[in-house]
Amino acid sequence: MSIMEYNGSAVVAMSGKNCVGISSDRRFGVQAQTLSTDSQKIFQMNDKILIGLTGLNTDVLSFSDQLRMRTKMYKLQHDRDISPQAFGKLVSTLLYERRFGPYFVEPVVAGLTNENQPFLTGTDLIGAPVFTDDFVVAGTATEQLFGTCESLYKPEMEPEELFEVMSQCLLSAVDRDCVTGWGGTIHIITPDKTISRTLRGRMD
Amino acid sequence: MDHLLGIVGDGFVMLAADEKVAHSVVTMKDNQDKITVLDETKILAGGGQFGDVCMFTELVQRNLQLYNLRNGYPMGVKAAAGYTRTEIAKLLRKNPHMVNMLLGGVDKHGPALFWIDYLGNMQKLDFGAHGYGGYFALSCMDRYYRPGMNIDDAKSLMKRCIEGINQRFLIGGASFKVKVVDAQGIREVDLSDVQVAPEAAGNAMEQ
Numbered sequence: 385m386s387i388m389e390y391n392g393s394a395v396v397a398m399s400g401k402n403c404v405g406i407s408s409d410r411r412f413g414v415q416a417q418t419l420s421t422d423s424q425k426i427f428q429m430n431d432k433i434l435i436g437l438t439g440l441n442t443d444v445l446s447f448s449d450q451l452r453m454r455t456k457m458y459k460l461q462h463d464r465d466i467s468p469q470a471f472g473k474l475v476s477t478l479l480y481e482r483r484f485g486p487y488f489v490e491p492v493v494a495g496l497t498n499e500n501q502p503f504l505t506g507t508d509l510i511g512a513p514v515f516t517d518d519f520v521v522a523g524t525a526t527e528q529l530f531g532t533c534e535s536l537y538k539p540e541m542e543p544e545e546l547f548e549v550m551s552q553c554l555l556s557a558v559d560r561d562c563v564t565g566w567g568g569t570i571h572i573i574t575p576d577k578t579i580s581r582t583l584r585g586r587m588d
Numbered sequence: 589m590d591h592l593l594g595i596v597g598d599g600f601v602m603l604a605a606d607e608k609v610a611h612s613v614v615t616m617k618d619n620q621d622k623i624t625v626l627d628e629t630k631i632l633a634g635g636g637q638f639g640d641v642c643m644f645t646e647l648v649q650r651n652l653q654l655y656n657l658r659n660g661y662p663m664g665v666k667a668a669a670g671y672t673r674t675e676i677a678k679l680l681r682k683n684p685h686m687v688n689m690l691l692g693g694v695d696k697h698g699p700a701l702f703w704i705d706y707l708g709n710m711q712k713l714d715f716g717a718h719g720y721g722g723y724f725a726l727s728c729m730d731r732y733y734r735p736g737m738n739i740d741d742a743k744s745l746m747k748r749c750i751e752g753i754n755q756r757f758l759i760g761g762a763s764f765k766v767k768v769v770d771a772q773g774i775r776e777v778d779l780s781d782v783q784v785a786p787e788a789a790g791n792a793m794e795q
Contacts, residue, residue: 440707442673442710445677446677
């Protein structure tokens with residue numbers, strides 16, 4: 385029993401044309417027992433940044449609270465919103481501060497830069513980042529998600545097509561992992577607004 | 589070994605907790621009240637390591653009272669749950685407390701039930717359970733729970749879950765303390781004269 389598989393979660397973020405999407409499953413459980421089917425794993429930091437947190441739920445809640453506090457402090461101190469690149473670095477730094485007693489989370493950051501370009505990063509539980517331009521996955525269903533994303537992804541998708549592709553990637557992947565699923569949540573950040581939808585999937 | 593159950597109904601939250609305190613293979617007490625009254629609008633059912641449960645629930649209760657005294661109004665239910673969770677999470681890497689909780693309350697946003705475990709995992713739920721009792725009760729609640737149930741239906745559902753646990757759990761004969769919190773306050777309820785409707789005949793998946 386691994387601590388990262390205690391609650392079970394799946395998050396995927398994908399880039400499109402002047403937009404970025406992030407989606408997660410909705411199950412909350414303790415090992416084999418499912419307790420909730422509307423658990424939140426994606427948290428909004430500001431208008432242009434969303435972070436998806438997989439791993440142990442207590443650290444997901446603690447870490448997202450910490451990040452929200454730091455993002456608001458940044459806004460008060462600098463009188464502007466934090467950029468996605470700086471936020472990604474903040475996530476890495478905060479995780480590495482706990483190098484020998486880490487938060488058991490694996491975050492995925494999806495943001496839109498000032499030039500409305502998608503920005504994606506994911507880190508491991510001690511903050512090692514990876515910057516990609518196509519998609520980032522995290523959680524207990526990463527192998528499955530890599531498979532679906534690699535086959536269905538195409539560059540420069542419009543928001544509606546990005547929504548369709550991400551939904552299919554997530555729902556197919558979580559169907560093959562017993563501790564994830566029970567529906568999905570998806571957010572697409574575009575320059576004018578963030579579109580949020582709930583996905584209906586297999587409820588088992 | 590504690591069974592904790594909770595249901596959200598129409599303007600109220602009902603919590604049930606078993607009454608046994610055991611030490612190894614001996615039953616020390618069989619009428620312990622595991623549902624603490626935090627203030628006029630919130631109750632907390634706690635199970636797990638009994639010493640930790642007592643210390644931690646009292647800590648939460650006293651700090652909520654302090655907040656009320658300092659600010660002149662009680663904390664909301666979500667805030668109180670968040671506070672409780674943060675305290676347990678802060679202790680996790682220093683002095684872990686083995687306390688699983690169901691926090692139920694009613695405030696201006698309506699009734700709310702929060703499930704919090706010893707690690708600090710937390711979810712807002714319509715119905716929930718801790719312990720082995722959950723293995724029997726949760727499926728029962730999945731089948732019979734409807735949002736906005738009235739008090740009689742909730743009593744009937746709770747009784748059905750408790751009877752299920754007592755029928756099938758290895759250590760039987762658990763008695764339960766049941767409390768309800770609503771806008772009028774907190775009261776204990778007695779389920780002994782509640783009739784559980786027999787299983788509806790026909791298609792079990794009808795909704």
